[in-house]
Amino acid sequence: MISMFDSAEGWGTGRPVGVGAVPAVGERANLSFEALPPGRYAVRAFHDLNGDGKMNSNAFGVPIEPVASSNGAEPRFGPPQWAEAAFNAGPGETRHPITFR
Amino acid sequence: MLLPPEQALAAVCPSDWRLGFRDVEADIPSAPMRLVHGRRPECFAGRLYRNGPGRFRRASGPVAHWFDGDGLVRRFEVDEQGASLSARFVDTAKRRAEERAGAILAPGFGTPSGSGIRVANPDDVNAANTNVIVAGDELWALWEAGSPVLLDPETLATKGLKTLRDDLAHMPFLAHPRFDTNGQIWSLGISGTRAILWRLDARGRLLETRLIELPRASYIHDFSATENYFVIVLQPWVFEGHGPTIVSALSWKPELGTQILVLEKANLTRRRSFEVPAFSFFHLGDAWEERDGTIRLDACIEESPHFAVEAALDLPRGVYPRGPVAQLAMISLGRNGSGSLRPVSVGAEFPKSDPRWAGRARRYSVRAALFDSERPIARGVGVYDWKRDVSAAYDFGADHLVEEFVFSPNGSREFEGWLVGTTVNLKAEATELHVFEARNVTDGPVASWRAGTALPVAFHGTFVASS
Numbered sequence: 001m002i003s004m005f006d007s008a009e010g011w012g013t014g015r016p017v018g019v020g021a022v023p024a025v026g027e028r029a030n031l032s033f034e035a036l037p038p039g040r041y042a043v044r045a046f047h048d049l050n051g052d053g054k055m056n057s058n059a060f061g062v063p064i065e066p067v068a069s070s071n072g073a074e075p076r077f078g079p080p081q082w083a084e085a086a087f088n089a090g091p092g093e094t095r096h097p098i099t100f101r
Numbered sequence: 102m103l104l105p106p107e108q109a110l111a112a113v114c115p116s117d118w119r120l121g122f123r124d125v126e127a128d129i130p131s132a133p134m135r136l137v138h139g140r141r142p143e144c145f146a147g148r149l150y151r152n153g154p155g156r157f158r159r160a161s162g163p164v165a166h167w168f169d170g171d172g173l174v175r176r177f178e179v180d181e182q183g184a185s186l187s188a189r190f191v192d193t194a195k196r197r198a199e200e201r202a203g204a205i206l207a208p209g210f211g212t213p214s215g216s217g218i219r220v221a222n223p224d225d226v227n228a229a230n231t232n233v234i235v236a237g238d239e240l241w242a243l244w245e246a247g248s249p250v251l252l253d254p255e256t257l258a259t260k261g262l263k264t265l266r267d268d269l270a271h272m273p274f275l276a277h278p279r280f281d282t283n284g285q286i287w288s289l290g291i292s293g294t295r296a297i298l299w300r301l302d303a304r305g306r307l308l309e310t311r312l313i314e315l316p317r318a319s320y321i322h323d324f325s326a327t328e329n330y331f332v333i334v335l336q337p338w339v340f341e342g343h344g345p346t347i348v349s350a351l352s353w354k355p356e357l358g359t360q361i362l363v364l365e366k367a368n369l370t371r372r373r374s375f376e377v378p379a380f381s382f383f384h385l386g387d388a389w390e391e392r393d394g395t396i397r398l399d400a401c402i403e404e405s406p407h408f409a410v411e412a413a414l415d416l417p418r419g420v421y422p423r424g425p426v427a428q429l430a431m432i433s434l435g436r437n438g439s440g441s442l443r444p445v446s447v448g449a450e451f452p453k454s455d456p457r458w459a460g461r462a463r464r465y466s467v468r469a470a471l472f473d474s475e476r477p478i479a480r481g482v483g484v485y486d487w488k489r490d491v492s493a494a495y496d497f498g499a500d501h502l503v504e505e506f507v508f509s510p511n512g513s514r515e516f517e518g519w520l521v522g523t524t525v526n527l528k529a530e531a532t533e534l535h536v537f538e539a540r541n542v543t544d545g546p547v548a549s550w551r552a553g554t555a556l557p558v559a560f561h562g563t564f565v566a567s568s
Contacts, residue, residue, distance in 0.1 A: 060272060062222045062223065063221065074217070074221075075219060
């Protein structure tokens with residue numbers, strides 16, 4: 001499950017400009033976000049291990065499904081900062097890898 | 102020729118306490134220990150597992166707190182053949198990341214985060230270094246802010262995080278669970294004012310969890326229990342906001358006093374609250390109920406968290422700022438709602454008692470005892486008799502750093518059995534294993550074995566008697 005954000009405010013308040021899901025079969029999967037204007041974006045994703053469509057957390061709110069962000073930005077007792085995860089996209093097609101560790 | 106600082110110091114001060122805070126560079130394969138005193142009692146055989154920080158330094162420098170070193174689990178084995186010691190580091194994400202980077206990275210009790218460490222959940226920085234317990238066939242290394250870590254009881258190899266239920270992955274689990282006489286294992290996991298109560302069977306399988314709200318966000322390292330109640334001591338050392346380390350996020354507010362919550366095991370909504378004078382603590386003894394309903398428990402208390410906030414930061418750097426040591430005290434919580442604190446003016450840490458009397462009215466507590474102001478760590482073992490209000494102790498002398506001693510039964514009466522524990526012999530530069538007759542601590546150990554190496558001072562462990 002993948003969410004794309006176009007601003008620090010959106011990133012911080014959980015308001016994406018695009019969301020998508022792609023089955024995680026094998027080592028790679030691709031998802032395209034189309035018709036977005038060129039600009040700075042950040043992506044965070046989680047691996048929906050139990051297929052319930054939600055990023056599951058434990059009783060104290062700690063994620064228990066694998067998470068990943070753009071730029072390989074690392075979580076630090078919470079998602080990484082917008083500034084660490086943001087990358088430039090466009091004009092034209094931009095490919096950005098998200099790697100789950 | 103320039104010597105490394107530890108060697109230079111050792112040349113000048115041969116009985117240097119810093120030996121108790123040196124790094125172990127690698128796992129230690131099983132090696133025999135030499136009997137150096139007495140004889141193994143015929144009825145004494147078994148395995149002492151212990152855990153404590155075993156590595157403090159990387160190329161970039163040391164951890165900034167004693168509590169943040171990598172967990173090194175030790176296994177001392179005693180049988181007819183003699184005694185042996187093996188030790189193995191817990192294979193944690195923290196240790197792997199720091200090994201790769203050649204630097205201390207994980208934020209911890211007193212160590213701020215280095216750059217580049219991934220912290221998706223608390224287990225990414227789990228040091229697995231505080232206690233080691235046996236649950237059925239399993240061996241668990243405990244920390245407090247994350248999961249237990251599963252180890253192989255024979256080889257001490259790390260098998261992975263112990264997740265008690267999938268949706269409770271990475272939940273905290275205190276290093277001091279209580280083992281009741283029904284065979285159940287109880288623990289807490291703390292996050293600010295929220296706590297999870299864990300109830301496990303004797304084999305470590307999860308039976309139940311409950312979420313509990315606490316009236317203050319105290320630092321909680323230990324809790325206690327009677328047959329029918331939980332006792333949660335809320336010291337006035339409370340989390341306020343966030344900090345780069347646990348210690349930096351805690352504020353000492355003695356004006357709040359110490360609040361003690363008593364919850365009924367059978368109905369957790371039934372709770373009583375007691376006020377006692379302010380103190381700071383890490384460790385409590387098993388609690389009990391008197392016939393008149395008064396709840397009692399012993400505790401190792403300090404006037405303030407000086408040791409954790411100041412002294413323990415400096416220990417990995419070989420510095421000991423003097424300060425007061427923890428004292429043994431009896432806490433009483435009366436049926437009429439009044440709480441009292443009675444210090445008994447003996448230095449005390451690592452309190453233990455006869456596990457068959459867990460939750461029941463009991464007479465004896467064993468502790469690390471006899472503290473010098475010049476150096477950290479006890480130099481003796483003490484037994485307190487709560488019936489006669491008398492302390493008895495054995496002094497190993499200035500050449501020993503005395504660690505936790507646990508009780509192992511041998512006989513049907515309370516405290517009939519052995520005291521088993523370790524010291525770091527600073528003169529011999531070796532870790533030693535000692536056995537005492539519990540009811541005759543002043544006679545000194547009945548047997549002592551010496552290892553071929555000195556391990557750093559460890560925290561807590563478990564003795565498993567051979568049947």
